Amino acid sequence: MPEPEPVVVVGAAILRDGRLLAARRSAPPDVAGRWELPGGKVDEGETEVAALVRECREELGVEVEPGDPLGPETRLKDDYVLRVRLATLRDGEPAPLEDHDALRWLGPEELEEVDWLEADRPLVGVIRELLLDGAPLVGGRVGGVVRVGWTVRRPTGPWTPAVHSLLEHLRAAGVSALPRPLGLDVRGREVLSLLPGSPVVPSSYDPRLLADLGAWLRRVHDASRTYGGPTRWRRGEVPLTRGRVVCHNDLNPTNVLVEDGRLSGVLDWDMSAPGRPVEDLAFAAWMWVLRDPAYGVEEEARRVGALATAYGMPAERVVRAVPPRMRGAVRWIRRGAAQGDAGLQRLVTAGVPEEVEAGLAAYAQRQESVLAALAA
DSSP: OOOOOOEEEEEEEEEETTEEEEEEEOOSTTTTTOEEOSEEEOOTTOOHHHHHHHHHHHHHSOEEEEEEEOSOOEEEETTEEEEEEEEEEEESOOOOOSSEEEEEEEOGGGGGGSOBOTTTHHHHHHHHHHHHHOEEOSOOSSOOOEEETTEEEEOOOTTHHHHHHHHHHHHHTTOOSOOOEEEEOTTSOEEEEOOOSEEOOTTSOOTHHHHHHHHHHHHHHHHHTTOOSOOEETTEEOOOOTTOEEEOSOOSGGGEEEETTEEEEEOOOTTOEEEOHHHHHHHHHIIIIITOGGGOHHHHHHHHHHHHHHHTSOHHHHHHHHHHHHHHHHHHHHHHHHTTOHHHHHHHHTTHHHHHHHHHHHHTTTHHHHHHHHHO
8 A cells, every 4th residue: 555645844945135034933832942944834735836935925924936946855754744945035024923933034154053943954054055155246347256145255365364454454444435354254255244335337426426435545545554464465465665555456336335326335355455546546537437438528527636636636647647557457467367366367358458458549549638627
C-alpha cells in the first residue's frame, strides 16, 4: 500500500535590500520565542504558491510575489514537510498579525543572532549566500559594488587600509557626507555604511550643487593635511608631503548623492591619494562642466566659477589645470590597467581614455573663450 502524500507546509523567504524577514513565534508554548520563516500549511485543493500568498496575507498583512523554491524540503514530522520559496513584497509593510509577536529584517551577518526553529536552520546558510550577493548599485565606474541591507560592499585592494584610515580621520575632523568603514565581510569585500540620497542626474542637477561641492572639498582638503595613517594608495606608495592634501581624485557625478538637489554623500574613495588641491578641483570641473560643450561658454564659466569660488581658489587657475590633470588621468588609467588593476581595466574596456582624449581636443578650441568669460 503506497504511503500517503505528506502534508506540505510552505515558508516564505522574503528578501528586501539584502535582508531577510524573520518572524518570532508566539505559540504554541514549546516553540514560543523562537524564530522562523513566515508561512503555513497548504490547504486541501490549494497550490503551494496560493498557500504562500494567503499565509503572508493572514500572518503579515502583505501581498507577496512568490519566487523559486529555495533549498531541499525539510521533514517536520512523519507526515509533514516544509518547502520554502523566495518571495518579494508587492504591497504593504509586514506586521505580526497571527502566530507571531515580533519581526526582524536580518542582514547576512545577523542571521545567527536569532534562535531559529530546527526546520528553518538548514536554509540559513543558503539564504546567507543570497544576501551576500546583494543588489548592484547605480553609481561609480569601476564595478563590483553592491548593496547589502544598510551597507555597501566593494572589492578591496592594497589601498583599502589607507582609504579606511582616511575616512575615519575625516569623520573625526567633522567632515560630513562620508561613508563609515565597517571592516571586511566573509567574502573579503570592504563594508561601508549606506549613505542617504539619490544619484545625480548630470543633465539636470541644481547648479547650487557645485558650490556645495567646492565648499565640501575645501573641508576635506583642510582636514586631510593632518592625516597620519597608511600611505599605500591605489597609485602606490605616496607620502603626504608639505603643501599636499589627500585628494578624492574621482569627484564626478556618478560618485555624488543628493537630497533635494543638495549634496548628501560622496562615494568611491578608492582613488584617493595625496596631490595638489587644484588637481581635485580641475578633475571636478572637467567631469561636471567642461567636458560638455552643450552648456555654452558663458554657463561653463559661471558653473566653474561657483565651484572654485566656494573652494576659495581662482577659477582661472582651475580652468588652466584641467588639460594636464585629465591627460595625467588617462596615462594613469592605461598604466594601471596594463599592470592588472581590474577596476581600471574596466575603464579601458569602456573606452574612457579615448572619450577623455576626444573631449580634451574639443575643449582646447574653447578654453580661452571660457577664460575670457571668467575675466568678464
